[in-house]
Amino acid sequence: MDQSEREDYLEAVIMHSAEGKGAGTISFLSGVMERDADQVGEDLRYLENEGDLVIEEDGSVSLTEEGRSTGESVLKKHRILECFFTEMLGMDPDTASKEACEIEHAASEETVNKIGNLLSGSGLRCRGRRYGPGFIEGNFPGRQCRFDVIDDFSEGDRLKVVGMRHGPGGGRRLIDLGIVPGEEIKIVRRLPGRSIILSVKGSEVAISREIAGRVMVEKIPDKDSL
Amino acid sequence: MKFALVGNPNVGKSLIFNQLTGIGVEISNFPGTTIDMLSGNVCYQRERFELIDFPGIYSLEGSSEEEEQVRSYLRTNDVDALIVVLDATKLERNLYLLIQAAEYKIPLITVVNVADEAEKSGIIIDYDKLSSILGCKVIPTVAVEGKNIDQIIPAAMQDAVVIDLEVPYGKHIEAAIRSLVKLTGCSRMDALLALQGTGGEKELMEAAETIGSEIEEEHQMSAHQIIATNRHNEARRIAGEVIEAGKGSKRLSFDIDSLLTRVIPGVPILAAVLFFTLLAVFIIGSFLEETIVELFEALIIEPMYSLGLSPFWEKMAFSFLIAVEAGLGIAFPFVFTFYILVSLLEDSGYMTRGAFLADRAMHRIGMHGQALIPMILGFGCNVPAIMSIRQLSKRERVIASFLITMVPCSARTVIIAGIVAAFVGITAAFSVYLLVFVLIVLTGLVLTRFAPGERYGMVLEMSPLRKPRIDQTLKRAWLHMKEFLFIAMPLLLVSSVFLGMLDYYGILAEFQRLFAPFMEQVLGLPDYASTALIFGIFRKEMAFETLAVLAGTADLGAVMAQSQLYIFAVVSVLFVPCVSTIAVLYKEMGLKIAALVSFYTLGLGMIFGALLNAIFKIL
Numbered sequence: 001m002d003q004s005e006r007e008d009y010l011e012a013v014i015m016h017s018a019e020g021k022g023a024g025t026i027s028f029l030s031g032v033m034e035r036d037a038d039q040v041g042e043d044l045r046y047l048e049n050e051g052d053l054v055i056e057e058d059g060s061v062s063l064t065e066e067g068r069s070t071g072e073s074v075l076k077k078h079r080i081l082e083c084f085f086t087e088m089l090g091m092d093p094d095t096a097s098k099e100a101c102e103i104e105h106a107a108s109e110e111t112v113n114k115i116g117n118l119l120s121g122s123g124l125r126c127r128g129r130r131y132g133p134g135f136i137e138g139n140f141p142g143r144q145c146r147f148d149v150i151d152d153f154s155e156g157d158r159l160k161v162v163g164m165r166h167g168p169g170g171g172r173r174l175i176d177l178g179i180v181p182g183e184e185i186k187i188v189r190r191l192p193g194r195s196i197i198l199s200v201k202g203s204e205v206a207i208s209r210e211i212a213g214r215v216m217v218e219k220i221p222d223k224d225s226l
Numbered sequence: 227m228k229f230a231l232v233g234n235p236n237v238g239k240s241l242i243f244n245q246l247t248g249i250g251v252e253i254s255n256f257p258g259t260t261i262d263m264l265s266g267n268v269c270y271q272r273e274r275f276e277l278i279d280f281p282g283i284y285s286l287e288g289s290s291e292e293e294e295q296v297r298s299y300l301r302t303n304d305v306d307a308l309i310v311v312l313d314a315t316k317l318e319r320n321l322y323l324l325i326q327a328a329e330y331k332i333p334l335i336t337v338v339n340v341a342d343e344a345e346k347s348g349i350i351i352d353y354d355k356l357s358s359i360l361g362c363k364v365i366p367t368v369a370v371e372g373k374n375i376d377q378i379i380p381a382a383m384q385d386a387v388v389i390d391l392e393v394p395y396g397k398h399i400e401a402a403i404r405s406l407v408k409l410t411g412c413s414r415m416d417a418l419l420a421l422q423g424t425g426g427e428k429e430l431m432e433a434a435e436t437i438g439s440e441i442e443e444e445h446q447m448s449a450h451q452i453i454a455t456n457r458h459n460e461a462r463r464i465a466g467e468v469i470e471a472g473k474g475s476k477r478l479s480f481d482i483d484s485l486l487t488r489v490i491p492g493v494p495i496l497a498a499v500l501f502f503t504l505l506a507v508f509i510i511g512s513f514l515e516e517t518i519v520e521l522f523e524a525l526i527i528e529p530m531y532s533l534g535l536s537p538f539w540e541k542m543a544f545s546f547l548i549a550v551e552a553g554l555g556i557a558f559p560f561v562f563t564f565y566i567l568v569s570l571l572e573d574s575g576y577m578t579r580g581a582f583l584a585d586r587a588m589h590r591i592g593m594h595g596q597a598l599i600p601m602i603l604g605f606g607c608n609v610p611a612i613m614s615i616r617q618l619s620k621r622e623r624v625i626a627s628f629l630i631t632m633v634p635c636s637a638r639t640v641i642i643a644g645i646v647a648a649f650v651g652i653t654a655a656f657s658v659y660l661l662v663f664v665l666i667v668l669t670g671l672v673l674t675r676f677a678p679g680e681r682y683g684m685v686l687e688m689s690p691l692r693k694p695r696i697d698q699t700l701k702r703a704w705l706h707m708k709e710f711l712f713i714a715m716p717l718l719l720v721s722s723v724f725l726g727m728l729d730y731y732g733i734l735a736e737f738q739r740l741f742a743p744f745m746e747q748v749l750g751l752p753d754y755a756s757t758a759l760i761f762g763i764f765r766k767e768m769a770f771e772t773l774a775v776l777a778g779t780a781d782l783g784a785v786m787a788q789s790q791l792y793i794f795a796v797v798s799v800l801f802v803p804c805v806s807t808i809a810v811l812y813k814e815m816g817l818k819i820a821a822l823v824s825f826y827t828l829g830l831g832m833i834f835g836a837l838l839n840a841i842f843k844i845l
Contacts, residue, residue, distance in 0.1 A: 046548070059622050175451060178318075191586070201318050201321060205686065205688065209589075211684070
């Protein structure tokens with residue numbers, strides 16, 4: 001078994017335990033790894049010999065100290081890479097996750113940490129939390145790993161634009177209409193699950209939902225609550 | 227001397243142009259309707275000036291067709307003075323364009339329009355201060371009342387100056403500009419444009435791309451974003467200095483707006499508005515058309531026959547006149563009525579609300595809110611509708627080509643009214659519409675999955691709600707109408723004469739003999755119906771007239787069964803778009819799409835005709 005397979009197993013076990021499921025690990029793993037159960041059993045016994053994990057009597061798996069630290073480090077790399085791909089490069093989440101799965105084994109911890117620094121240094125936030133190298137909580141796959149966008153807010157909210165994600169069309173027009181970093185905008189109208197009207201620089205601009213999902217913003221607290 | 231008006235959409239630029247030149251031009255309340263540049267002459271103190279009205283644009287550096295058009299004009303032509311028109315109610319955003327225009331180093335003056343509305347809503351602008359900050363003449367105007375419009379030309383002649391308004395773009399961009407200028411010997415503006423990905427020379431563009439990507443890496447923002455942000459900041463600074471917020475009443479449109487842009491009652495209102503527009507056209511159109519056709523028959527066609535021309539020329543004259551008759555019979559009662567109503571919706575600013583509400587529904591069929599307007603225009607005539615889809619992305623244009631072509635235009639309304647409503651019943655007529663709408667939606671649902679390319683979302687500035695002005699509405703309706711008259715009509719005339727020749731030399735009869743058994747078998751229609759359908763390719767409503775002529779009676783109910791009439795109407799409504807539509811599709815979208823759309827609709831018409839025939843037989 002090569003190193004990347006080993007890492008994939010350890011990553012999968014952590015992911016699984018994070019979801020809070022106890023038993024049935026072999027069948028779960030065979031699903032994730034896309035292998036039959038016999039092969040998975042064999043691989044697990046190999047990893048047990050290597051000292052990465054312990055197979056319990058009921059067939060579930062628990063990690064040793066060493067296995068856990070290797071797994072967590074890979075998972076962390078995965079999250080940071082995935083976040084980088086979706087948020088900075090504007091890739092779609094599925095491709096981002098797949099690519100992250102490949103690169104996580106090859107990239108060194110140092111490289112990935114640098115990318116993590118870039119993410120947190122750029123002032124972009126991940127659902128209220130600053131995204132940095134120390135971040136490892138949350139569900140898998142990291143769909144929650146995204147920055148607040150107009151689409152996350154409701155009618156009447158006042159927002160400050162912090163950035164814009166890449167995407168097809170529309171971008172330049174948004175910028176020309178004044179939706180640029182630092183600009184304060186307000187959601188004038190929001191139809192349930194649909195398009196949004198923004199008030200920006202004294203005029204009203206209607207945008208589609210996918211556009212609203214590309215403009216990264218932070219909320220300006222209401223004056224009353226201050 | 228040559229002057230040019232430049233400004234955002236909807237600032238009243240066209241209205242100013244009209245007042246200065248007196249030529250009828252479209253005044254639009256829907257962003258981006260004046261696609262072509264207009265040019266007119268102004269006389270002042272016995273001198274003649276050329277005045278150009280550019281399409282409304284938000285930026286001189288964007289990539290939309292209008293923006294490119296204006297940019298390339300300004301860069302290649304000598305304009306003696308730019309007249310930059312700003313909207314006083316949105317001064318800050320409008321200044322962004324002025325800042326860009328200033329970089330072209332063309333002498334300019336500034337006109338601040340709708341000064342009265344700004345004042346009413348509590349925006350007090352210190353025009354003298356604005357003038358001293360910008361370093362150029364500033365004229366506050368109220369174009370609707372013609373106030374101060376007379377000052378514009380004298381000012382453009384005497385006071386236009388190159389203004390020195392260099393925005394500081396930050397050290398990185400400035401350094402990039404300097405190195406590009408050194409490297410390639412271009413001007414500051416060339417360098418700025420190149421950094422934003424627009425401009426000419428290969429060498430410059432390559433250098434700019436390298437530097438641009440370095441900047442992007444460093445800042446996490448594209449050079450264009452940084453430049454635009456700095457310009458917006460400069461605009462904000464200027465606006466902040468000259469605007470004193472005073473007390474003002476809220477805009478009148480505010481409360482109505484909150485009704486129009488909610489799901490309830492907004493969507494029912496939108497549906498009702500569209501339904502009653504179509505119903506009104508249906509009723510008024512049918513009534514007027516009958517009168518026009520009767521008059522035309524009595525006054526022109528019959529006298530033509532009494533001239534005693536040779537059979538060939540008689541046929542030609544008839545083909546020509548019948549096309550004119552149908553053109554008039556459709557153009558004025560249906561198309562013009564429709565465009566007047568649609569222009570009312572556009573001028574009042576309601577169309578943008580409709581687009582906003584329809585956004586999600588339009589997404590389902592592969593487009594977005596902005597495509598609503600072309601779809602609605604399609605009810606008048608498909609030709610101008612297809613010409614108005616340029617603002618959409620490639621993918622959306624492909625989908626729109628199919629769907630717009632299926633929208634029952636005025637000519638098809640004539641068939642539905644003349645055949646189904648008259649001989650089968652009004653409910654049946656509505657069922658034809660329903661069938662077509664269902665097919666449009668289904669086609670959209672399927673195309674969303676297969677159309678290639680990426681979808682842009684809607685980014686649309688909402689026009690303020692305004693009371694439409696009769697003269698502007700009529701002018702706009704006339705402009706829509708002109709596209710129909712000058713693009714669709716000539717094609718109709720030519721194809722009608724061509725068809726007349728085919729008929730004269732017996733080619734049509736041959737054709738009929740060939741296809742009649744098929745028509746009989748599959749669609750259950752009499753042999754002359756196939757000829758009538760062929761006529762329908764040339765001009766939709768001609769299918770109806772030809773059917774009447776070939777059947778030898780206008781009382782179609784007497785010679786064909788109701789089911790046959792219904793099938794005939796459905797097939798000719800779905801069946802291949804008319805020649806003019808195919809021509810415009812070819813011009814705008816290329817041969818492949820034009821052919822695909824034609825074959826698709828042909829297939830659709832045949833399949834549904836056959837299906838209905840089978841169903842009616844069983845019943």
